[in-house]
Every structure is written in structure tokens, then in C-alpha cells.
Amino acid sequence: MKIRSASFKKATNHEKNVILSKQPTNYAKKDNFFHAHRAADIYAHKPYLHQKVGESWQITSFSQTKERVMQLASALVDLQIAYEDKIAIISEAKSDWIIIELAALYAGAISVPLSIKLLPEEIPFRINHSDSKLLIISENTIEKVLSQWPQFDNKDLKIIVMDSPSAKISDLCKQYNFSEADLLFIDDLYKIGMESLQKTNQ
Numbered sequence: 127m128k129i130r131s132a133s134f135k136k137a138t139n140h141e142k143n144v145i146l147s148k149q150p151t152n153y154a155k156k157d158n159f160f161h162a163h164r165a166a167d168i169y170a171h172k173p174y175l176h177q178k179v180g181e182s183w184q185i186t187s188f189s190q191t192k193e194r195v196m197q198l199a200s201a202l203v204d205l206q207i208a209y210e211d212k213i214a215i216i217s218e219a220k221s222d223w224i225i226i227e228l229a230a231l232y233a234g235a236i237s238v239p240l241s242i243k244l245l246p247e248e249i250p251f252r253i254n255h256s257d258s259k260l261l262i263i264s265e266n267t268i269e270k271v272l273s274q275w276p277q278f279d280n281k282d283l284k285i286i287v288m289d290s291p292s293a294k295i296s297d298l299c300k301q302y303n304f305s306e307a308d309l310l311f312i313d314d315l316y317k318i319g320m321e322s323l324q325k326t327n328q
Contacts, residue, residue: 166189177221205260213226214261215237218264260285
């Protein structure tokens with residue numbers, strides 16, 4: 127198999143492994159990932175994502191997005207997410223929503239986006255029948271998930287919250303008898319990914 131992309135050749139060994147690990151040859155030949163690397167090089171400091179925080183906008187550049195995507199992709203691999211495993215996402219619009227979906231693709235997983243308008247009782251059916259191994263939620267959607275936890279078939283389902291720990295989350299965990307220690311927060315995922323990349327590149 128010939129890889130002709132200059133951006134791919136510039137990628138670190140870990141980045142190449144994440145892109146190509148367990149990917150079928152015909153899929154790896156596609157240029158999607160190579161164009162993403164190239165865009166991050168050409169438009170490095172230009173805005174790619176915008177998220178409103180309070181009264182201001184938080185901007186994430188192309189290069190920052192690429193760095194965070196690689197961190198989360200590495201974290202997903204560390205969490206034993208394998209090729210074609212399903213990752214479900216139910217959250218309002220966030221920059222991390224886009225980043226983690228791209229990370230899932232880089233890790234070879236399949237993203238299962240769910241509508242934030244789903245009723246709580248409609249969520250377990252979709253998670254169970256998609257055989258999702260990971261569920262990405264937010265502080266705004268956590269009650270929908272925890273209130274239905276007994277209905278989820280996979281009790282090993284990993285839950286990641288795209289927000290920081292808060293009193294609201296702690297209270298909801300207590301209310302629904304769910305161990306807060308079983309939650310992973312987005313900053314935890316970034317930390318796992320950064321540590322994994324550092325070890326790989328040493």
C-alpha cells in the first residue's frame with residue numbers, strides 16, 4: 127500500500143498508528159485523514175470551532191483541534207475501544223462534541239449520535255441495540271441517562287461527561303444511586319490521551 131500524503135509522512139508514529147490501526151486497506155487509502163492533517167497545517171491558527179461560554183465565544187483553532195483529537199483518539203484506544211466499536215453521544219452542541227466524534231473516527235470506532243430531544247425512556251433502547259461501548263453525555267443530559275440506568279443491558283458501559291464535576295452531577299448520582307467514581311470527565315480523557323502520547327513519543 128502506498129501512502130502519498132505529505133501530511134501523513136510528517137505525522138508521528140503514534141498518529142500513524144491511530145489512523146491505520148485495524149483499518150481495512152481500502153479504507154486507509156481514502157484521503158479523509160490526510161486532508162485533515164493538511165488542513166491543520168495550512169490553517170493552523172485559524173478558527174475551526176466556536177463555542178459560546180457565558181457572554182463570550184471560546185475559539186479552537188485548526189491546530190488545537192488536531193492536537194485534541196489525537197489526544198482523545200489515544201485515550202479511546204487506552205480505554206480498549208476497538209475497531210468498529212460504537213460510541214454514542216447525547217449532548218447539546220459543544221466543541222468537544224465535534225472533537226470526540228473526530229477522535230472516534232481516528233480510533234476506528236463508529237459514532238452513534240443521539241438526539242438531545244429523546245425522552246429518557248427512549249435512550250436505553252438505542253444504546254442497547256447499537257451495542258455501544260461508550261456513552262458521551264453532558265451535565266444537561268446526565269439525568270436522562272442515570273434515571274434509566276437499570277434499563278441498560280451493558281453494565282460495563284463507560285460514561286464520559288463533557289463537563290467538569292459539579293454539585294449538580296454529584297446530587298444526581300446520589301439521587302439515582304449511581305457511583306460518581308464510575309464517571310469519567312472530559313478532562314480525565316484528555317489527561318489519559320496526553321500521557322499515552324507522551325509515553326509513545328519518548
